[in-house]
Amino acid sequence: MTEHTVHVEAVADRTTPDHFRAMMSGFPTGVGVVTTTGHDGAPRGMTCSSVCSVTLKPPTLLVCLRHGSPTLEAILERGTFAVNLLHEGARGTAELFASGNPERFHLVPWEQGADSGGPHLVQDAHTVADCDVSALHRTGDHVTVFGEARLITQRHALPPLLYGLRQFRSWSRL
Numbered sequence: 001m002t003e004h005t006v007h008v009e010a011v012a013d014r015t016t017p018d019h020f021r022a023m024m025s026g027f028p029t030g031v032g033v034v035t036t037t038g039h040d041g042a043p044r045g046m047t048c049s050s051v052c053s054v055t056l057k058p059p060t061l062l063v064c065l066r067h068g069s070p071t072l073e074a075i076l077e078r079g080t081f082a083v084n085l086l087h088e089g090a091r092g093t094a095e096l097f098a099s100g101n102p103e104r105f106h107l108v109p110w111e112q113g114a115d116s117g118g119p120h121l122v123q124d125a126h127t128v129a130d131c132d133v134s135a136l137h138r139t140g141d142h143v144t145v146f147g148e149a150r151l152i153t154q155r156h157a158l159p160p161l162l163y164g165l166r167q168f169r170s171w172s173r174l
Helices: 017-025 070-078 091-099
Strands: 032-037 043-048 051-055 060-066 080-086 125-139 142-154 161-164 167-170
Touching: 032 060, 032 070, 032 091, 043 060, 043 070, 043 091, 060 070, 060 080, 060 125, 070 080, 070 125, 070 142, 080 142, 091 161, 091 167
Parallel strands: none
Antiparallel strands: 032 043, 032 080, 051 060, 060 142, 080 125, 125 142, 161 167
């Protein structure tokens, strides 16, 4: 063994939701807030760390949202959404939109233009992608929503907010 090699005894357990959650917490990811508006025009949104690029042509990403959530229901009705990628100073907004607080859109500044897929979190997002729904896939209690990005708006040149090991962190500046 070299000095950089670490020997770890392999332990295998039957997969349970707790084991799976623990494994995935060790895979840090960026944090976004997925937004849209309902048929009544009211904004909807939720924190989402299940965001992934799919393809460049056409520019497509995916988000995984809990089946039955008001945000998902509004996305399915409207066919559009926005992915607000949060910057390092937006931990409070990530927690707010994860909490389900019905007043969340009254507590953060946002705007929505005529061509927006959903509200833009103007102070908390470093970049926003406005998307049109291109495909859906349901697995278990979540729905994977594929969105073709039709407009990308850079808002702030700040490092992204990350989530892993059940903690929020910012990108290390080396």
